[in-house]
Amino acid sequence: MTRKASPTIALFPEASFGAALNCVGIAQALRARGARPVFICHAGFSGVFADYGFQEYQLPTDEPLTDSERQSYWQAFVRRHLPHFRLSPIDQLETYVAPTWEAIVDTAVNAEAPLRQLLARLKPDAVVLDNVIMFPALAAAGCPWVRVVSCAETELPDANVPPYLSGLAADDPSREAFEVRYLAAVAPAHDRFSRLRADAGLAPLPKGLFLEASPDLNLLLTPTIVRRQRAEPLDPARFVYLEGCVRSEGPFDVPVFPRNEGPLVYLSFGSLGAMDVGLIERMLAVFDRLPARFIVNVGGLRDTYRAVPDNVFLDAWFPQPSVVAKSDLFIHHGGNNSFCEALRFGVPSLIMPYCWDGHDNARRAVETGVGRHLSRDGWSDEELENIILGLMADGEMRFRLKENAATMARAPGTDAAAEAILALVRT
Amino acid sequence: MQAVARRPRTNHLDLAQRILDVARQCGFEAGAHLPEQQIASLCNVSRTPVRAALRLLTEKGVVRWEAESGYRLAVDLTNQATVAADLPSAEEDELVEMILRDRSARRLDQTVTIGALMRRYGAERKTVLKALKKLTDENLLDRAPGQAWLFRRAPDDPEAQGESYEFRLLLEPAAILGPGFRLDGTRAAALRQGMETLLALPDAAFDIKEFQRLDIDFHGLIADGAANRFVTDSLSDHLRLRRLPGTYAGVNVFRLKQSLREHLTILDQLESRQYEIAADLLRVHLRLSRSQRPQAASRGAPALFGMISRPD
Numbered sequence: 001m002t003r004k005a006s007p008t009i010a011l012f013p014e015a016s017f018g019a020a021l022n023c024v025g026i027a028q029a030l031r032a033r034g035a036r037p038v039f040i041c042h043a044g045f046s047g048v049f050a051d052y053g054f055q056e057y058q059l060p061t062d063e064p065l066t067d068s069e070r071q072s073y074w075q076a077f078v079r080r081h082l083p084h085f086r087l088s089p090i091d092q093l094e095t096y097v098a099p100t101w102e103a104i105v106d107t108a109v110n111a112e113a114p115l116r117q118l119l120a121r122l123k124p125d126a127v128v129l130d131n132v133i134m135f136p137a138l139a140a141a142g143c144p145w146v147r148v149v150s151c152a153e154t155e156l157p158d159a160n161v162p163p164y165l166s167g168l169a170a171d172d173p174s175r176e177a178f179e180v181r182y183l184a185a186v187a188p189a190h191d192r193f194s195r196l197r198a199d200a201g202l203a204p205l206p207k208g209l210f211l212e213a214s215p216d217l218n219l220l221l222t223p224t225i226v227r228r229q230r231a232e233p234l235d236p237a238r239f240v241y242l243e244g245c246v247r248s249e250g251p252f253d254v255p256v257f258p259r260n261e262g263p264l265v266y267l268s269f270g271s272l273g274a275m276d277v278g279l280i281e282r283m284l285a286v287f288d289r290l291p292a293r294f295i296v297n298v299g300g301l302r303d304t305y306r307a308v309p310d311n312v313f314l315d316a317w318f319p320q321p322s323v324v325a326k327s328d329l330f331i332h333h334g335g336n337n338s339f340c341e342a343l344r345f346g347v348p349s350l351i352m353p354y355c356w357d358g359h360d361n362a363r364r365a366v367e368t369g370v371g372r373h374l375s376r377d378g379w380s381d382e383e384l385e386n387i388i389l390g391l392m393a394d395g396e397m398r399f400r401l402k403e404n405a406a407t408m409a410r411a412p413g414t415d416a417a418a419e420a421i422l423a424l425v426r427t
Numbered sequence: 428m429q430a431v432a433r434r435p436r437t438n439h440l441d442l443a444q445r446i447l448d449v450a451r452q453c454g455f456e457a458g459a460h461l462p463e464q465q466i467a468s469l470c471n472v473s474r475t476p477v478r479a480a481l482r483l484l485t486e487k488g489v490v491r492w493e494a495e496s497g498y499r500l501a502v503d504l505t506n507q508a509t510v511a512a513d514l515p516s517a518e519e520d521e522l523v524e525m526i527l528r529d530r531s532a533r534r535l536d537q538t539v540t541i542g543a544l545m546r547r548y549g550a551e552r553k554t555v556l557k558a559l560k561k562l563t564d565e566n567l568l569d570r571a572p573g574q575a576w577l578f579r580r581a582p583d584d585p586e587a588q589g590e591s592y593e594f595r596l597l598l599e600p601a602a603i604l605g606p607g608f609r610l611d612g613t614r615a616a617a618l619r620q621g622m623e624t625l626l627a628l629p630d631a632a633f634d635i636k637e638f639q640r641l642d643i644d645f646h647g648l649i650a651d652g653a654a655n656r657f658v659t660d661s662l663s664d665h666l667r668l669r670r671l672p673g674t675y676a677g678v679n680v681f682r683l684k685q686s687l688r689e690h691l692t693i694l695d696q697l698e699s700r701q702y703e704i705a706a707d708l709l710r711v712h713l714r715l716s717r718s719q720r721p722q723a724a725s726r727g728a729p730a731l732f733g734m735i736s737r738p739d
Contacts, residue, residue: 053681250633250680258529302583308533315532316583319679 005034007125007425010057012040012135013148015107017271018337019130020045022150022221024052025247026128029418040118040127042107052247057122059114078275085276085354086377089167090178093185096355097165101189101210108133109196116140125425126216133193133210136200144216144424148417150245150336151357152364153222156213159231167359169367170228183208213238217424219417221245221336223343225404226368240420242413244340252322255295258310262292263328263392268320273333273354274299279376281305283331286384287312292392295323321345329391334358334365340413343370346405348391348398352376370401440517442480445470447489451504451613461490461498519557522550526558527567530578531672538575565667581671591665592717598662599649599713600706603697607654610697614648619694622687630680638683643669645690649697649709686716 009030013019020041027037027049039049039056049056084095115137119127127138130148132155138145149155154164162168166178186208194204205212218239227241254264267283269276274297287294288309298305298314308314320338324330325345332338334353339361342349349371351362365371372387391397449469450461467477481498484490491501525548529535544555559576562568571577582591602608621641625634643666650662689712696705 051679051682053685248630250630250635250683253635255532256528258525258534302533305533306536310534312534313532 004125004425006036007422008036008038008122009126009128009421009425010038010040010119010122010124011128012131012138013045014131015042015045018335019148019150020048021247021337022148022245023128023130024049024054025245025414026148026417026421027054028052028248029412029414030421033418033422035418035422038122038124040115040122057118059111059118082276086375089165089359090174090181092165092355093181097182098185098189100356101186102192104133104210105189105193105196108135108193111135112137112196112200126421128421129214131211134197134202134205134212136197136202139202140200145214146217146219146421146424147211147214148245149218149220149222152336152360153220153226153228154357154360155211156220156234157209158228161228161230162360162363165356165359167353167363169363179208217420219245219420221340221413223340223404223408223413225343225370226339226364240416242416243408243411244344245337245413245417246321246341246344247414249319249322252319252326254293254326255313257293257313260293262290262311264293264295264326265329265331265388265392266295266297266318266320266323266327267331268297268318268338269333269352269354270335270338271299274301276354276376277301277304283384284309284312286381286388290385290388292328292388295327329388331388334361336361339365343401344405344408346398346402348372348394348401350374350387350391369397370404439476439479439483440520442470442472442476443483446477446480446484447504450500454613455500455504457500457503459500460496461500463497518550519554519561522548522554522558523561526562528672531581531583535578537578538571539578540574540576542574566664567668567671582668583671589717591668592713594665595646595662596710596713598658599646600709602649602653602655602658602662603702603706603709605653605655605658608652608702609654610652611648612698614644615694615698618644618648619691622690626684626687626691630684633680633683635683638687639670641690642686645694652697686712689715 009027011023011027013023023039027039030037031053037054039054041049041056041058043058043060046056046058081096084092087095112135115135119137119141124141124143126144126146127141128146128148129135129138130150132151152164154161154166157164160170162170162172163175163179163182165182166172166175168175168178190207190210193210197204216238218234220234220239220241221244222241223243224241265287267280268274269280274280277298280296280298284294284296284305288311290311292311294309294312295318296312296314297318297320298316300316302314302316305314321341321344324338324341324347327345327347329350330338330342330347331350331352332342334349334351334357336357339349339351349365350373351358351365351371352374353359353362354376362371362373366373372391374384374387446461446466449466450459453469455461461481463474463477463481466481467474470477481490481492485492485498489500489502490498492498522544526535526539526544529547541552541555541559544550544558545552548555550558559568563570563576567579567581569577569579580587582588618641621637622645625637625641628634646666646669647663650659650666653659653662689708693705693708693712696702696708
């Protein structure tokens, strides 16, 4: 391959904020090194990447929804799944995980033809895929593709690593039961996915797997402090661990609170978790009696809250890395992005997962002593109060996290990712 | 409970600001003499309040007193923003800020009463009444039946923000294209200077509050330039809503800087009297600022979104 001064790197994150913003961080580092990062995105994410100054290429959708259809979809989605988010990981397999895999396969099927056309037109020097499913068009693009493992290290199976989405410890005796039930639950989606691969000339993947490792480069967003000892170590030539992947954001001025004293706590359950208004309202009632200030991300649902306590500030969106950097505690859903941001700035995590990789990251936070886990359901006011106060008073954890944050700051994951990608296209 | 601190009287503060506006419009430079009688005539008031307002400006270093010649302007008024920011706020202004902040954070319900506000802020009845009058004058609040006041809808949710952009897309280019549009050159020069200074700051030091001020001033400059007073009034009323807390949250520095560059390009065209080009650029600027963010998305959920507009 010829060496280009400004290679075009097409980043293709899935339609979630976590993946989108990881890729923004990598793209910022690529741009700083003279590359031309561009984004392939779903119509719903239009504007997110342009906002950071990147060219966007939308994947066309055949049937865009009207505003009222969109609203109805989300109302139905939340009504259907909120009860499931309170179930254990194993009980979510049939209720949430299997239908979600079906929807993800739908996405891959629908994207295949337009993605092929777009890649043929773009002719990128590499494609960076931050997703949980393979798009066969990438294998046919005629350039290297890079996989970003951004949910949790559990995405890559190993005997010493717990099953993906299980929230179990590696040596948990119920591991096998989870695996059996997982394979059964996702089998229909996997069969459909295998047919998509076969149509595109790709071999099927082992049962339960929807995405293979890239033959070229794989980036794992797993900081050292939470990394696992694998039975079969990953080949360092193809697998690069990153110390997170935190993007640059503008400054954040902490608002003045009517009760303006005490440590700062940031709460964000991501865009989907923000819809769990009942849970957040219960938490606000506890926050009201704590000697701390709370910044709470409520997405577009601010109007559903009333009589918010004087030590709480609600808003629809925050420049999260800049907020976490000023916080003393981060309460989140265990999304890898949030988890890595907490680690990057040396802030303890209180993880209240609702689905997917949140369970795995919550387990790992407890195992490695970088945070605590609280289930979304079944906690008492006293329990929440004690866990928040306990985390804020845990000097030993804070000291260790600050030391680790300094290590992470010295080796930004975004820079390491950009270097590895550029080394690949310049080989 | 949050007590409201003692502040200068509103009428003195208003007059101080009016004196500065008049001095700027008359082209007074730093060192210019400010005779009390002339200022009183220009501001249509008597000399007594002028004296109090000039004393206030002297305390802030904007005006200096010389025993032999009286008051003189001590600063360059082309840097008008700095002067305005240096003036203290009145007691009710501070209360207004607290009320808006607490409403934005949903600590206050949509309906408020005088008694509840007096208790919450430890303020006197007359201060609360003045604050409510100010909020009513600015179209942020309506008097409801009985002793209640009702907050109007603010552009702090995606749907309202979308409607706000639609409104501005209709009216702001029309303000430029209507016959008789006039650009205030002095104000434009001060704005340009402010925007260039802000643009030169590194991302980490970017001042979002200063951006908000410049953004509102820039669009206010266009509104005030319209020859049609109804267009000016409608736009000015609407722009006031953009001063509310929360309007500028969550926008990254890249877009804010891009937005400043767009403002500067529009200013170039306005100063060259290329009004049609300026109006076209303004439309593009507003459309870019209205771009969409997803409202909710997760693993496997289709990428659906609601609009969360960005400041321009």
